[in-house]
Amino acid sequence: MRDRGTRAATLLVVDDNKVNRLLLARNLDLMGHRVAVAENGRVALDTARRESFDLVLLDIEMPEMNGFEVLGEMRSDLQLRDVPVIVTSSLEGLENVVRCIELGAEDYLTKPVNPILLKARIGASLEKKRLRDQQKEMVRRFAAPEVAQDLQREGFALGGKRVAASVMFSDIRNFTPLAESQPPEDTIELLNTYYTLMFDAIGGQGGIVSQIAGDGLMAIFGAPIAMPGHCDAAVKAALEMIELVELFSREQARAGKPGIRIGIGIASGEMVAGYTGTNERATYTCIGDTVNLASRLEAHTKVANQAIIIDAVTREGMHGAVDVEALGPLTVRGKTRAVDVFAVRVSRLS
Amino acid sequence: MTQSTIDAATFEELKATAGADFVRELVDTFLADAPEMLKGLRQALEDGDAERFRRVAHTLKSNSNTFGAATLAVLARQLELGGLGGVRGDAGAQLDALDAEYARVAQALAELGRA
Numbered sequence: 001m002r003d004r005g006t007r008a009a010t011l012l013v014v015d016d017n018k019v020n021r022l023l024l025a026r027n028l029d030l031m032g033h034r035v036a037v038a039e040n041g042r043v044a045l046d047t048a049r050r051e052s053f054d055l056v057l058l059d060i061e062m063p064e065m066n067g068f069e070v071l072g073e074m075r076s077d078l079q080l081r082d083v084p085v086i087v088t089s090s091l092e093g094l095e096n097v098v099r100c101i102e103l104g105a106e107d108y109l110t111k112p113v114n115p116i117l118l119k120a121r122i123g124a125s126l127e128k129k130r131l132r133d134q135q136k137e138m139v140r141r142f143a144a145p146e147v148a149q150d151l152q153r154e155g156f157a158l159g160g161k162r163v164a165a166s167v168m169f170s171d172i173r174n175f176t177p178l179a180e181s182q183p184p185e186d187t188i189e190l191l192n193t194y195y196t197l198m199f200d201a202i203g204g205q206g207g208i209v210s211q212i213a214g215d216g217l218m219a220i221f222g223a224p225i226a227m228p229g230h231c232d233a234a235v236k237a238a239l240e241m242i243e244l245v246e247l248f249s250r251e252q253a254r255a256g257k258p259g260i261r262i263g264i265g266i267a268s269g270e271m272v273a274g275y276t277g278t279n280e281r282a283t284y285t286c287i288g289d290t291v292n293l294a295s296r297l298e299a300h301t302k303v304a305n306q307a308i309i310i311d312a313v314t315r316e317g318m319h320g321a322v323d324v325e326a327l328g329p330l331t332v333r334g335k336t337r338a339v340d341v342f343a344v345r346v347s348r349l350s
Numbered sequence: 351m352t353q354s355t356i357d358a359a360t361f362e363e364l365k366a367t368a369g370a371d372f373v374r375e376l377v378d379t380f381l382a383d384a385p386e387m388l389k390g391l392r393q394a395l396e397d398g399d400a401e402r403f404r405r406v407a408h409t410l411k412s413n414s415n416t417f418g419a420a421t422l423a424v425l426a427r428q429l430e431l432g433g434l435g436g437v438r439g440d441a442g443a444q445l446d447a448l449d450a451e452y453a454r455v456a457q458a459l460a461e462l463g464r465a
Contacts, residue, residue: 030367061408115368
């Protein structure tokens with residue numbers, strides 16, 4: 001009688017009436033799911049916060065805390081808002097169904113629940129949840145944790161807000177000849193190691209990597225979460241990146257493989273941070289003059305033969321003891337006036 | 351009486367999907383809980399507790415539907431939707447009718463359980 005075809009899930013049945021609770025739990029058990037029960041809304045929330053469930057089957061008419069209240073609390077709880085809820089109720093009236101759906105319920109089944117319908121709806125809900133979890137996992141893997149949290153908290157909306165932040169561009173010098181000199185597999189491996197190191201250095205200072213393309217990356221310090229010392233953080237991360245790349249290159253040399261060098265440009269100021277793209281495919285990024293300047297400074301590292309170049313705003317915003325050298329005014333494309341730029345002295349590893 | 355005490359098709363379907371042994375236990379649970387519900391209705395009426403009255407009637411309706419106790423479900427539904435106001439006047443008579451129908455349901459379920 002037990003159905004082994006279904007993917008087993010962990011479900012929570014919430015109903016104040018014992019007969020309903022037992023029957024629902026039995027039906028779900030026969031479908032091959034693991035079932036926990038709660039006899040009112042208060043107990044249900046406590047249980048759901050303590051354990052993790054794939055789906056909640058929720059009655060509406062309950063003492064202590066009714067189903068409407070449970071739905072409301074679940075929606076405002078970061079931990080619970082993504083757990084799908086199917087309402088099972090014998091409450092009559094379309095307005096009750098509408099209210100449940102408006103409060104975020106996935107579905108509304110009238111009691112006594114038809115087991116075949118129940119199975120179909122649970123299957124659909126679990127599948128949707130699986131896709132959502134997969135999406136969340138993708139966001140987690142490919143976006144910075146701060147961005148993932150921001151997405152969860154604020155929801156997704158294109159458009160941005162003005163922030164004061166530091167933005168960093170970094171890329172590998174002479175990457176193309178390097179890539180051509182070795183098998184593509186080696187290049188992928190090198191890039192993966194390089195990115196792992198760079199993410200560590202940037203994340204370690206509270207920055208987020210907003211974009212990676214080829215051998216280059218863009219990082220933001222001070223958004224989506226405001227950071228008072230964003231200039232210091234960006235420069236510290238840059239110094240660490242240079243050091244890590246040097247260590248990595250030594251390791252490569254020992255293995256008879258080519259090393260790499262990177263150039264980093266940092267600019268600070270006001271910019272617009274937010275999601276750009278389309279609703280289907282978007283990325284968290286910053287735009288504005290400051291961002292363009294950072295990109296130009298990174299390009300200038302090759303010309304000036306410097307590892308790290310920063311703008312005057314970053315220089316003034318720094319409180320930490322870091323050696324800088326004025327490189328004088330620099331005329332950058334897109335700017336009418338020359339800007340003062342500085343090279344950050346990198347202490348060579350001995 | 352136009353409707354049967356227990357609708358055979360509903361009860362059979364319940365046994366087929368949940369298992370006969372399980373349904374026997376479920377019936378026992380209902381027979382243990384239902385007298386409390388009936389008492390609860392009278393108590394809520396006496397206390398003028400409309401919310402409790404509606405909720406208990408609702409639960410009784412829901413359980414009656416589960417077992418195919420069609421007439422009991424109809425009576426409970428009238429109480430749920432009518433509320434305290436709906437039974438004022440002949441509240442006692444309506445609750446008496448509910449008690450009487452429950453007695454028939456309890457007997458029928460007990461017999462089905464032994465079958």
